Amino acid sequence: MKRMGIAKLYCLALVLALALGLSSAARAPRLRTHHVKFVNQLDNKVLNVNCKNEKPYIDLTLQILLPKQEYEFKYNVARGMNFRCDLRHGSTSRIFTVSDAITKRECGGNHCVWKAEDTGISLLNSKTNQYKFKYGWGN
Numbered sequence: 001m002k003r004m005g006i007a008k009l010y011c012l013a014l015v016l017a018l019a020l021g022l023s024s025a026a027r028a029p030r031l032r033t034h035h036v037k038f039v040n041q042l043d044n045k046v047l048n049v050n051c052k053n054e055k056p057y058i059d060l061t062l063q064i065l066l067p068k069q070e071y072e073f074k075y076n077v078a079r080g081m082n083f084r085c086d087l088r089h090g091s092t093s094r095i096f097t098v099s100d101a102i103t104k105r106e107c108g109g110n111h112c113v114w115k116a117e118d119t120g121i122s123l124l125n126s127k128t129n130q131y132k133f134k135y136g137w138g139n
Contacts, residue, residue, distance in 0.1 A: 031076040031077060032076070032077045032110060033074050033075070033076055033077070033110065034074060034075055034076075034077050034099065034104070034110045034111075034112075035072060035073075035074045035110060035111045035112070036051070036072065036073055036074070036083065036085075036098050036099070036112050036114070037070055037071070037072040037111070037112070037113045037114065038063075038065065038070065038071050038072070038085075038087070038113075038114045038115075038116065039069075039070050039113065039114070039115045039116065040065040040066065040067055040068060040069050040070070040116055041067075041068070041115050041116060041117045042067060042089055042116055042117060042118055043067075043118050044067055045067065045089045045090065045118075046064060046065065046066060046067075046089060047064075047065040047069075047087060047088070047089050047116050048062060048063070048064055048065075048086075048087070048088040048089065049062070049063040049065060049071055049085060049086075049087055050062045050063070050085065050086045050088075051073065051083050051084065051085040051086075051098065052083065052084060052085075053075075053081055053082060053083045053084075053099075054082060054084075055082075058075075058083075060073055075099075077099075077110075081099055082097060082099055082100065083097070083098050083099040084096065084097050084098070085097075085098050085114075087114075087116055087121060089116070089137075092137040092138065093137070093138060094120075094121060094135050094136075094137055094138055096121070096134070096135055098112060098114065103123070106123055106125060106132065107123055107124060107125060107126060108125045108126040108127035108128070109126050109127070111126055112124070113126075114134075115131055119133075119136070120133055120134070120135050120136040120137055121133075121134055121135040121136075121137075122134055
């Protein structure tokens, strides 16, 4: 009879532990995936794309895009993620942030598309399907 009481106590403890575990899992923040795409629309020029995050340090390595080629990367949105990308063609370049809250809002969600043209770099707003000029080329 004593064994039956201990078994019930263990079962109750197990049920409580499972219930607490499930409720804390439900409160855990859900990571969202963010996508960043670059499209080379330069007039017969190669586009170099190199993106990095500082903390934690992540270097996505240099990507070389021929005309009309695309490159996309994705990452889980978390605190501290602040990818900056260096776009270059010939002797001109531009470095800018692609993962801040303002940029995500301007692109209309978690899929940001950057288009590199001879005049500069534009960002697609996925809700309006319109590109907005963002950056000219610097040296």
